Amino acid sequence: MTAILQRAKARKLPFPPVAIGIAGCSGSGKTTLAAELARTLVGIHFHLDNYYLDLGHMPFEERVRQNFDDPVLIESSLLARQVAALARGEAIDRPVYDFATYTRVLGRTERVEPAPFLIVEGLFALYYPGLLPLYHLRVYIDTPDDLCFERRLKRDTEQRGRTPESVKKQYEATVRPSSIAYVRPSAAHADLIVDGTGALDWKVERVVTELRERGLLAGIS
Secondary structure, eight states: OHHHHHHHHTOOSSSOOEEEEEEEOTTSSHHHHHHHHHHHHTOEEEESGGGBOOOTTSOHHHHTTSOTTSGGGBOHHHHHHHHHHHHTTOOEEEEEEETTTTEEEEEEEEEEOOOSEEEEESTTTTTOTTTGGGOSEEEEEEOOHHHHHHHHHHHHHHHSOOOHHHHHHHIIIIIHHHIIIIIGGGGGGOSEEEETTSOHHHHHHHHHHHHHHTTTTTTTO
16 A cells, blocks of 8 residues: 555646545444545545535524434535536635534635545435536445444544433434435445445455556556
């Protein structure tokens, strides 16, 4: 992987970036894989969370009751337009989302410059029809529900200060039902399905091998 990283660093714009979509259930390991691929390929790790709708028109008590595991809460039209721009090699101004208030930060955006590889990652990365034609490679991480829950429980209790009871309640009420309804069916759109129980290096190698076989590592392979 070190050789790939070194050659990717030497690759310069302009060129059509290679767009990769990575989806999977919460706790599947998609974020870790996307981050490592972005590091290995010198690309952009582009997650969907910034595109949640601004809920500032609602009372705060109503905002917190929304199901953030439902794809309708993502502004998919803006997401698709901005991913398309990056896939053409154009810079974008991405919205900034405040998860403490469930609103977008008014008057503030984040400049995102194009890179040789664009790794789009999120629950619904393979769900929205507007995104699917933009990808050169679609990846789904298939991870058993019990392991997904175990990982989410560990993350939310250790990093977000939540109680095990609240994590379990949310998982059963919204996370798992939404996974069944929206995320797992999106695996049908994948070109490559990766076992989420495998080691990270193995998962990265699976994706890199697929890119190489499709001729998508031209210039750095």
